[in-house]
Amino acid sequence: MKSTGIVRKLDELGRITLPIELRRNLDVKDRDPLEMFVDEDKIILKKYAPADIFTGEMDDLVEYKGKKVSKSTILQLAEIAGLQIS
Structure with missing residues (x-):
């Protein structure tokens, strides 16, 4: 991490x-959403980017019950459930 000198x-x-x-x-x-993380005594802000709740993938997302899931995860x-998708 580098200091910006801004206080x-x-x-x-x-x-x-x-x-x-x-x-x-x-x-x-x-109005961009920012995520907040805590690392010991540090507060870290990161520009929020929605991601698959299982894999962290950020492409081809579908929302289901307020959660993001990628199409590849759904497949x-x-x-795994034994369903055939054509």
């Missing part, structure tokens, strides 16, 4: 503003 304070609601330079470099637009699950 921001939290406002009274616990919010921070991401500087425009970071948003441009990381292609983060207004593999059908095969």
